[in-house]
Amino acid sequence: MKYVVVIGDGMADYPLEELNNKTVLQASVIPNMDFIASNGTNGLLKTVPEGMLPGSDVANLSIMGYDPKKYYTGRGPLEAASIGADLQNGEVAFRCNFITAKDGKLADFNANHISTEEAKELIDTLNQEFAEIGKFYLGVSYRHLFVMNDVESASLKSTPPHDVVGENIEENLLKPYDDKNAELLNKVMCDSVKILEDHPVNKKRTVNGKYPANMIWLWGQGTKPNMDPFIEKYGLKGATITGVDLIKGLGSYLGLTNINVPGATGYFDTDYSQKANYAVDTLNDHDLVFVHVEAPDEAGHAGDITEKIKAIESIDEKIIGKLLDELPKFDNYAISILPDHATPISVKTHTTDAIPYAMCSTNGVKDNVNQYNEFSAKMGSLGTIEGHKFMKSFLDI
Template sequence: MKYVVVIGDGMVDLPLKELDGKTPLQQAKTPNMDFIAKNGSCGMLQTVPPGMAPGSDVANLSIMGYDPKKYYTGRGPLEAASIGAELSDDDVGFRCNFITEDEGRLDDFNAGHISTAEASQLIEALNQHFYRYGKFYLGTSYRHLFVYKKKDAATLESTPPHDVVGEPITEHLLKPENDPLAIKLNELMYKTSKILEKHPVNQKRLDKGKKLANMIWLWGQGTKPQMPPFVDTYGIKGATITGVDLIKGIGTYLGLTNVHVPGATGYYDTDYCGKVNFALEALQDHDLVFIHVEAPDEAGHAGDIQEKILAIERIDRRILGKLLEELPSLGDYAIAILPDHPTPIDVRTHTSDPIPYAMYSPGCESDKTEAYNESSVENSFKNSSKELMEGYKFLKFFIDYSQCKKA
């Protein structure tokens, strides 16, 4: 049996007046998602447990079958595993964004989507000047890591930069403001601006009219987590396909195979076809593949309706269309489509609202949901006897659903 879980990060949304009350998912042409919904089974998941922040870390950990309330320690350590930063028991891993600061405000949480090549030069400069504070590790684009050797720093309060775009930086620094560790790390963030502003990378970006990567933002910190291997928990061998270090980091801790896909960028220009081709290849010797696509989430953060619609349509046509065409040649299979969390255009950040899923395995139960979108799945769900499922229970539910032909 082969399993594929396709995650359209932040894909679901709220009705938009610009779309005459439709969501991007309703507006998009999604014949393959609709096929899965009509011929398979749909429902609603709570991927973000009550009381937890609606981050991609928490939500994707749920989808991949692990209870965040039990295993989540922070976003930083998950990304550390992906980029080869081994944390000791006393280390705290911070997610480190390059941001654009402008007149005391957080102007852009991704520094104009700075390239990894540019970022590597800036990370090198930070390590040269601030090695007494800790160590910076290169990630991808604007997403990097800072490791600090003070375990107590894990208890500080931090804010995701994409939640406070346009707001004064002083209002969203690490807290408590009078905590010695917070004071020291907030001081570090401000000090980096003096080095970054003058760096040749930023001078060239300035000449080209691009946003500057003129400050760092520390957030999502945590200590090294302990999670049981995926193969021991579910009895199958799994792999990840993604352009995002966070998902690769979860995969590393779970013992999944992180398949490198050239051209998988974690942005609008990601190689959708490359992802599905490498996924099909991975299924030759793996039982399950998670295919994660970041583009809808990036469009949600940017408030870009058309890019979100395009990302959804590309997932449908280039990934799901190819999978539905090719998977039968591998024998029995099951496929699921879902987001990790909503990233509504009007909100421009994540929310904790329940998300719709659709799953299909030839010959298994169909509840004949009309289409895969927010209202259609929710209406079908309300008219069924199904209950809102905790997100981490979905993977086992999906695997069990696909066993109908053996019953």
């Protein structure tokens, strides 16, 4: 049996007046997702446990079959495994965004999607300036990492930058403000402005009409997690296909094979077709593959309806369409489509809403649902279950 899980990051949404009170999924042309829904079973997943923040880290950990309340220690350490930072006992990894600060406010949480090449120059400069405090690691685009050797900093309260766009920076720094580690790291963030503002990279970006990456934002910190290998927990050899370090990091900790796909960018310009091609090839020597696409989430954060529809329709046509054409050669197979969480256009950030999922297989079991969307899924035979129970349900299909 071969298994494929296609994750459209942030696909789920709320009804929008601009779409005649339809959600983006309802307004999209998605015949292949509808095929899975109408030829299989449907339901809702609570991928974010009560009391936890609705991040892609928590949500994807759930989808992969691990209870975040047991295994989650923070976002930073998950990305560390992919970026190449081998966390030691006592070390804490922070996710580090390059952001744009303007007039004391967080103007843009990704610095206009700064390129990785530009980011490398800035990371090199930061490591020269803050070597005595910790080390910065280069990631992709605006997503990077900072590691320091002080386990107490793991307990600080941090804020995802995409949740506070347009808000005052001082009000959203690390808390409690009087904690020695918070004071130190908040100073690092604020001092980064002086270092980055006049950097040649940012001078060039400003001349070219782009937002400068003139500040760093530290958040999502944690210590190295201890996770049971996927093959031991579920008896299957698995792989990941993604353009973002978070998912690759999860894959590394779980013993999954991270497949590097040329053109997988983690943005609107990602190569959907290549992801599908590599997924099919991967199934020749793996039992299960997670295919993750970041683009719908990026569109949700940007409040861009057009790009979100385009991303969802590209997933449908270029990934799921290809998979449905190729999977029959494996005789027995199962495929599922779902987001990890909702990133509604109207709020531009993640929410804890239960997300719709559909799955079908060669066993032919199906319910009465005939479309894939947030409302049809409510009528499915699978009901609503906790996210970490999805994997067992899928493998038992």
